Amino acid sequence: MYSDTVMDHFRNPRNVGEIENPDGVGEVGNPVCGDIMKIFLKIENNVVVDAKFKTFGCGAAIASSSMATELVRGKTLEDAWELSNKAVAEALDGLPPIKVHCSVLAEEGIHKAINDYRMKKGLEPWVEKNPHSHDHAEDLTCDH
């Protein structure tokens, strides 16, 4: 069902854990829906110098968190913001159609963490270019 890359990132997830005193935190998902992703970012000079995650969810959710944190490390905030769910899914060599929402969750988690950082800095949060209308927090029907 899953690609070897997904299984690798599920079995050996990169960047699991929390960052002490993170510069940005983004939590997305809902336990009722069976997935919650919490992304922690350390940002220095506009660059993501560290990214970690904690995830409650299926294999694809864990692999997507792992891959997304890998992909944003070392990127400028502008580049990290550009990380799309498609890029996460492609880097994982694809996700089954019913699991695509896991990569969407990863993109949203990164976005939320970046905006958390921006707001803490007194900056305007960036606006989602392609809103997925996927904020589980207000969406208890889990209708991804």
Added chain:
Amino acid sequence: MGVQRTIYMDHSATTFVKPEVLEAMIPYFTEHFGNPSSLYGIAQYSRKAIDSARVQTAKALGADPEEIYFTSGGSESDNWAIKGVALANRKRGNHIITTRIEHHAVLHTCQFLEKEGFEITYLPVDQYGLVNPVDLEKAITDTTILISVMYANNEIGTIEPVAELGAIARKHKVYFHTDAVQAVGNIPIDVKTQNTDLLSLSAHKFYGPKGVGALYIRKGVRIENLIHGGSQEHKRRAGTENIAGIVGLGKAIELATTDIPGHNATIKAMRDRLIKGVLEKIPNSRLNGHPEKRLPGNFNVSFEFIEGESMLLWLDDEGICASTGSACTSGSLEPSHVLLATGLPVEISHGSLRLTLGDANTEGDVDFVLEVLPKVVQKLRDMSPLYRKSGKEGGCNV
């Protein structure tokens, strides 16, 4: 991966075919392949084989051989029982009573009938998954034509009081169907004393082959056919018989019902040790289903803060075959309708695991699961943002 061995703990999903069963089947693929409907001599062998399988099946259920009809499995039997009774009795009424925890073969059939103008009552269950006979009696109306309650639940293993429910149905002159797919071989069945009018079973749940099942239809029950065509199965179920499959079903049901108490004692001892061990070793875990009124091999447990699919993937890496009530495996986003019907919160339903023991298991398997499962749960909890939130200590050394 490094899988050294396979530990199969998913007997409620399906079972292996016992060697004696396979042996009985083989000649009916190769030598005695004649179409039972044909006239020539060699067709006699297949006809006789079907007759003896019918006798074996009837004996296992306390039925008469003429009341046994072979089908393609549990789903067909459930479809036939419900649609067949609904269509044949629609002049008497359009009301059917079932429960919220039925298998989808029953639930989706009832939902289909709803679209066709039937009214369905879905009875609730208590926290253990038990149907209350009082609720059933209250739900019966003048237009009720059928009651369908499963004998034992496939997910949480709860055994329903079918004899009592059947007696209520009979008192009100309503047909009583039970989906006994999980019960055969685990609970002694006697359709006569248990007031059953229709009963579904499937061979692959009791060490027989897949693709074959049976429906018991008590003599006198008004029921339409589901599969139309030739005059097989006393003109009630068309289609050339799956001879080898039917022979396998007959042999398997005979073996499975020869010594139910003895068989259950072995399985139950292993299962009870597994339940005790898991609940002791893993905090924030709870048993789903009834503590005593449950299938001998069934263990359904929920672990807080984690999700079922990731648990299954880790267990699979260790060679352990299990299943979950989480939505993430099934492709739907709602977790198990059975767990939700027992009142288990949605988020905890996501972290549920079903281990069903059977003849493939040994005490060594139980030891292995008791060693591996706590580590898997801890690994996922360490990764879970919910674990910390609940004030538990969670290291991050995954």
